[in-house]
Amino acid sequence: MSRSVEERRRGILDVLKREGEQNVRELSERLGVSSVTLRRDVETLAARGLLHRTHGTVRPVQTAGRAGAVEKYVLGMVIPAGDYYYERVIEGAKAAAAAAGCSLVLGISGYDKATELQQVDRLLAKGVDGLVIAPTPEFDSGQLDAEQQQWLVSLSVPVVLIERPVASGGAAGVLDSISSSHAVGATLAVHHLAELGHTRIACVAITGPNSTHVLAGYRSAVASLGIESLGTVRFSADHEETVRDRILELVEAGATAFLVHNDVLALRCLAWLDDAGVDVPARVSLISYDDVFAAVAAVPITAVAPWREAVGQQAVQRLVGRIGEAISVRGRGGPGSAAEHRELIPRLHVRQSTAAPAKLDRHLGEGTADAVP
Amino acid sequence: MSRSVEERRRGILDVLKREGEQNVRELSERLGVSSVTLRRDVETLAARGLLHRTHGTVRPVQTAGRAGAVEKYVLGMVIPAGDYYYERVIEGAKAAAAAAGCSLVLGISGYDKATELQQVDRLLAKGVDGLVIAPTPEFDSGQLDAEQQQWLVSLSVPVVLIERPVASGGAAGVLDSISSSHAVGATLAVHHLAELGHTRIACVAITGPNSTHVLAGYRSAVASLGIESLGTVRFSADHEETVRDRILELVEAGATAFLVHNDVLALRCLAWLDDAGVDVPARVSLISYDDVFAAVAAVPITAVAPWREAVGQQAVQRLVGRIGEAISVRGRGGPGSAAEHRELIPRLHVRQSTAAPAKLDRHLGEGTADAVP
Structure with a gap:
């Protein structure tokens, strides 16, 4: 999907949001796109639950007055950083949220536990319906500490952990998690x-x-x-x-x-x-x-x-499912479905930096080197 | 779903299989069920891809002449035992296979590696399109040995492991697996x-x-x-x-x-x-x-x-997806989707055997007992 297509579609939604119901023919002239293109965009957006269409007109879902139609849920996402590794995790999460008709609100913890707490509090205060989070672990062990695990299971909304597999023994082992198996x-x-x-x-x-x-x-x-x-x-x-x-x-x-x-x-x-x-x-x-x-x-x-995008995408899909379950069956021990720890197995992309080892003539050192530091 | 409903539906499929196309009204009289009930069954079975219906008649999918309509794939399943723990795993697998229009062929290894090899060979010779397997692990470690892992990744059909999480380091870590996290x-x-x-x-x-x-x-x-x-x-x-x-x-x-x-x-x-x-x-x-x-x-x-049924069910769903991918994209490194290790988190069913500890008056032994044996 090229960026311009998504931009055009965002433009359509913006007009609907600002001005309400629109005539499709007028809208196509106004946005300067062919009516065929506009109709295809409208179909796509309707399939995503982002607008309603009737004969010749489109209207924003917010004014539809039907419960659960769109902005279905507001999802919070808290990750340590928005760049490098997590940039594509966010992309995956955004795409899945859009496909489910949900909005996504991001918080960055910067690998700091105090900031993480603040970010989560802020999102909960904003009324998010659920949370995808990559909590800050101990750097040495890669694990979440006991207090943090207790905090995560005590949150008032469904929680899906990403990129943080919880070792058995801890309280947060009951939470859904989706991680790459490094x-x-x-x-x-x-x-x-x-x-x-x-x-x-x-x-x-x-x-x-x-x-x-x-x-x-x-x-x-x-x-x-x-x-x-x-x-x-x-x-x-x-x-x-x-x-x-x-x-x-x-x-x-x-x-x-x-x-x-x-x-x-x-x-x-x-x-x-x-x-x-x-x-x-x-x-x-x-x-x-x-x-x-x-x-x-x-x-x-x-x-x-x-599979960084898939981690973000699957976490959001799981969270949306959990929020739905939480709404339909209040209370613990209800039917629901199994909590799961999902580990996605990375791929190997073979390029030019690997080859068969050279046959060396000279004498090689024999001692096994120790780790540093 | 009560057993009798499924039996009635099986009866409908049996008649179609033996005798081909049927008039719906005649069939309802013949099977002694109301036409409303029969129509509902026919709808369900058609949705599952198990029969075709046109105005007033139903016909078996086998005679439809459309490829991929039913008996979509033949799935092999090899488990250590068919009773106790695995009985409900099989139930879950059967239900998922039926829902996907696939048939399931079972092999029992009896926790014996030689038997396991034979069972898999037998299933492959029968032409199964994929395999769900709980391989016999080392009893002490719960792990699959290196030779067995090499064998599993070399099989000619897609493989999904169940109830056998593969520790990192081994070759079979690249396979999909669905397990209970004990x-x-x-x-x-x-x-x-x-x-x-x-x-x-x-x-x-x-x-x-x-x-x-x-x-x-x-x-x-x-x-x-x-x-x-x-x-x-x-x-x-x-x-x-x-x-x-x-x-x-x-x-x-x-x-x-x-x-x-x-x-x-x-x-x-x-x-x-x-x-x-x-x-x-x-x-x-x-x-x-x-x-x-x-x-x-x-x-x-x-x-x-x-979640024993869910393990069987999800493994079959995963396998059916994998077979589809293998058919559409031959060769390694193609698009496909991430292999994953999925661990389902068990529930706790609280009953009468657990209560707060009694406050005992008497002196308790202080020594920490050692393990036996």
Whole structure:
């Protein structure tokens, strides 16, 4: 769907909102679009429940006076950031909300728990009917703490968690959640490297809530395939040069491939390797994680791609269903449907940064490197 | 839906299958049902794609000559057993297959890997279009081994796993799976006991592929709530009396509640406690796991109830979608949709076997009991 089509349709809705019922022929002249195009737009918008049409006229749904017709629900969405990873999660959520005739109100927590609380309070005060939220987890474990879980289950509206799988044991395990399985994503990357013939690899990761899952998947895959991991390196902006040196040491020690979480760090690695005269992929293969802009790197980088739009889309669909259930069956233990934890398995997009390992003549270092820091 | 309605509808389909096109009025007289009832049945069956209707007549879909009308796909299903837990999983799968106009062919592995291979080969030889399978896992870990995972991903038809979550690292992590989260199920039970005021509890479990998950959930919940676990007991038919004695020792040591996996074992525990004069729930609370027949115990037992029908139903729906995708987009890496791991969160059905703990006057044993065996 091109942007201009959606803009044209938004224009139609704006006119209806401002001025009420319109004659279709007059509207087509006024907006400067052909009547065929306008009729097709009107059909689409009517199918989405965004306007009503009768013979020759269209009117906004708000004035229809039928309950539940449109602006069906107001949905709140609270995420840590609106850019990078979450930009397409938001796109998916917006599309699903529009398709369900709901509006979406966004709050950004900036990975800060106090801000998160404020954002949720603000949305609840605005009267949202339900909430999609990626709560701020502990950075080390990737998990939500006990207090936060208790808070989430005590909220007065249906809640769907995104990108935050809740480990068993915690109170929030009863909530619906939709997440990317970063552990399986990392597994895919390691299997790809093993299929190419790599037997000595390493992992470099940022310090963030998802890194724990990526590293866990990396370690499980290495163990299950019986190949050698030369170590895992955690990036921190405080010791950037140490990390660069560590990566070059691993190459010297015989690492032929790296899995790098995330795209930003992978681009840095690519530059460091290039500066040091280490060719990608002739000498070292590189796989990135997230696939936000891996495709446009100097050497297009093979990347694990979580289904970011689908996460946003499915979370909103689930939430709309839950709100409907909450309205029709008040109280706990009613019929309803099963709460579920859904993990979407990322894809692997193979590009130029991965190849079979070079057969090196020279003696390779034997020691297994330890993790840094 | 009452059984008789479905039987009546099956009767209609049987006549059409044997004798071809029928006049609706004649058919209603012949089957001895009112024409209103018959017309309603015909509408339902037509909506399900199981017959065609025109003015006053109905005809079987098989003679319609339109491809893809009915017996849309043949689905294979391989599970360890057809009774107890899986009986309702099968019911859910059958209902979903019927609704999708597909037929379902069942194979039972009896928790034996060689039999499982044979059953799958047999189904593939019969030309099934896809497979729902609960593969036989390692009993200790509840996990599928590497060879088995490789076999599953190499099958020539789409595969959906049920009740077997694949840990990250393994090759089968890329397959769709739909499972009950037994770890979160156990968590629910522990939270319920904690809310009633229990602070010293224990867990008794059979030795089976799901027990690992139940025990993991039990341990996480106890740790997260900061209450005391007096121990976990693994049941084996070989030392049944040892297990009984161990449970009574735990009661003496001050355990006020037990989570018991599964229903069969919970009924045994109830009898052992009754024989020893330990009142349920006055002295000890009991929660069962599975909820197959916990409701009809001498003291109706509070139980964790996995959504067994929903697992079967959703697996078939997912498989039908996958077969459709495989037909429309051949080859890997095509558009398709995200593979997903879906975990359905069980419910807790509260009955008479759980109550607040009695305030005991006497001195309680202080030592924390160790696990047996």
